[in-house]
Amino acid sequence: xxxxxxxxxxxxxxxxxxxxxxxxxxxxxxxxxxxxxxxxxxxxxxxxxxxxxxxxxxxxxxxxxxxxxxxxxxxxxxxxxxxxxxxxxxxxxxxxxxxxxxxxxxxxxxxxxx
Numbered sequence: 001x002x003x004x005x006x007x008x009x010x011x012x013x014x015x016x017x018x019x020x021x022x023x024x025x026x027x028x029x030x031x032x033x034x035x036x037x038x039x040x041x042x043x044x045x046x047x048x049x050x051x052x053x054x055x056x057x058x059x060x061x062x063x064x065x066x067x068x069x070x071x072x073x074x075x076x077x078x079x080x081x082x083x084x085x086x087x088x089x090x091x092x093x094x095x096x097x098x099x100x101x102x103x104x105x106x107x108x109x110x111x112x113x114x
Contacts, residue, residue: 006076008057050084
């Protein structure tokens, strides 16, 4: 099994970021733990269709030293397609039901916004 990283090109909060993917989710988590990544930073179903971690360029360098395979954009997209969860349906947010407004004592319905 292999672990893959693409180029750190995505700018966000002062860092450049990339993706860490693997052929197997267990391998992905094991490798992420070796990098010192928190499990809470894992991104996979139901948030996204492909199990992965977003990592900084610094973490990417460490990942490559630990054996991650560097991939071009096309190669990482192929990995993404291979490992993604089939028949994935993004969880739709539940509609926010309008909270029942409670009138304050002595306030008319008009003043309460009803």
